[in-house]
Amino acid sequence: MPHLKDGLSFKSRLSVLVFHHTVVALLLTNTCAGESQLIGPLQPIVAMIGHDVILPCQLDPAEDATVMTVEWARPDLEPRFVHVLHDGLELDEKKYHLYMGRTSLLNNQLMYGDVSLKLATVKLSDEGKYKCFIPTLSKEMLIDLVVGAASSPVLTINKDTSAVVLDCESKGWHPKPELFWLDGEGNLLPAGAPETVRGPDGLYTVSSRVTVEKSHSNSYTCRVQQHKIQQTRETQIHLEDGVFMNKSNCSAANITTGLAVVLLCVVVVVFFVYFWRTNKLETQQREELNNLGEEGPTEEERERQKLMAEKEREELEKQLTKLESELKEVKKNEETEKKLKEDAEKMKDEYKELLRKTNLVLKNRGSELEIRLTSTQKKTMKSSEKKDGKVKAVAEALKETNAVFDEVQRKF
Structure with missing residues (x-):
């Protein structure tokens, strides 16, 4: 939450007030002998909008001003009078209309020569120069009033x-x-x-x-x-x-996501190509073995292979679902991005292990075919050249199996 700090504390306000009255006191002590003078602050008086303010004006030496005529005016206004006191009475008919009901003198201080003006509920239009004037003494003094306003950002x-x-x-x-x-x-x-x-x-x-x-x-x-x-x-x-998720972080996340998607696509394509080639090769091998009079895989073996393939497919689907779920979380934050990288590496290792196992199955089947080929070659050594041609076909199938195995090895 934003924290608001008031720049002018109570202590600071008190210091300003003490300084102001100190200046007035010094001025009061520096009067000349004889006729009274009007004295006041040398610096502008600051008042905040909506607050009350006193414009100091003092006779020195002190003299009873109760029966004197005291005029407060602003030379830039017409009529110029802000407050007029005559024979102890306030003359409102002479006042500028915006000051009606807002000005007064400190009545209990008049006998001490204090003719200061109190201005209530300061407005922005009150800013200007004020003249304190006593006609019977032909004395006047100017005071500059600065009106301020402030608010928190x-x-x-x-x-x-x-x-x-x-x-x-x-x-x-x-x-x-x-x-x-x-x-x-x-x-x-x-x-x-x-x-x-x-x-x-x-x-x-x-x-x-x-x-x-x-x-x-x-x-x-x-x-x-x-x-x-x-x-x-x-x-x-x-x-x-x-x-602070800047462009570089977003770009890194996008690159990581892109690489993960590419890796996923490559694994899926290799996986399905592998099974397609394996199924095709098995079909060709069964046909060749049947032509040689050899018995193909038993029903029990086929069922076992089918269950194994189905289990491997289910495992791959689970891994793919898991990877898709983790990819959706990659854009959340940097910590998720780091975890995705680690999981992607782990997933890559798991796929390599899965591929290694499937390659091992393929290699075993190749070895089995090679044994059968050797057995067939022994049986067909005395057969006709037609039989020799079939043996060559089986050899070609074995060669193709080895080629597939080598191709998968190069992929990873």
């Missing part, structure tokens, strides 16, 4: 591309903020210039995106800040290793 992962792209967006800022990307060690990440848009409400929306790669921590932070209002917001995200 929102991080999302873009899954529409092969790379891992992080999007960051933060709405509702004023003034215009800055945006940075940081890695888990706090180093800046290279990213394009952020896009900043100002909405109809006068607030800014800033957004940016960055392409990231797998790192030691896999932690990334989007930080948005505005130094003028001393505000910082950031959001952190931690990515799992599985998110």
Whole structure:
């Protein structure tokens, strides 16, 4: 889950407040003798939208301002008055309409010469220069009010591309903020210039995106800040290793899958060609032996061979089903890909062993045929040349059997 961090803590706010009042206190101690002066902060006052703010203005030396006329105004407005106090009464008819019901003086501090203005529920339109003026003394002071707004950024992962792209967006800022990307060690990440848009409400929306790669921590932070209002917001995200399935990994998985499929096809083709050639050879051998007057395989032998072949086919089908199931899992993750490689090697060894066994059966049958041929040759030495021709045919069959055996051996 993203972790939100408020850039200006309570401790920081307290420090700013203490600093502000320290400046005012120093100014109060540096007054000249004689006529009272209006003093206030030298730096702009910062107020956040929706909060209340006090614009300091103080007579020095202190003098009772209860019966004085106190004017607060903004020179850029018409009418310019924000708050007017005359003979202890507030004159609303002179105020600019947007300040109605939102301004007041600190009545319990007027007797001490404090004519500060309290402005409630600050709006963006309140930003500007304010003039504190006492006509009877012909004294005035200008205060700059900066209105700020900040919000925490929102991080999302873009899954529409092969790379891992992080999007960051933060709405509702004023003034215009800055945006940075940081890695888990706090180093800046290279990213394009952020896009900043100002909405109809006068607030800014800033957004940016960055392409990231797998790192030691896999932690990334989007930080948005505005130094003028001393505000910082950031959001952190931690990515799992599985998110980083880049193109190279996908290609490796595809290559592995392709090789496994090719190997499967080769094994199936060799297997069926082998059985087709074996059945054909057995048929030819039976015909030749019958022509020589020899008795072919008994019914019991044929049944046994049939059961053996059926068992081998069933075993192969089981292996093929198992391999197909494992191929479907190859694209899940890298660990599955590694396991598939190991299983593929094991399957290849099993097929070799199966082929070795079937070749052994073929070789035994060839030996059996060779024995029968020898026996036939002995019996036919005194026979006619017709018999000799049949013996040659059996020899040819044996030769073909040996050729098949050699061919299978070359395949593996």
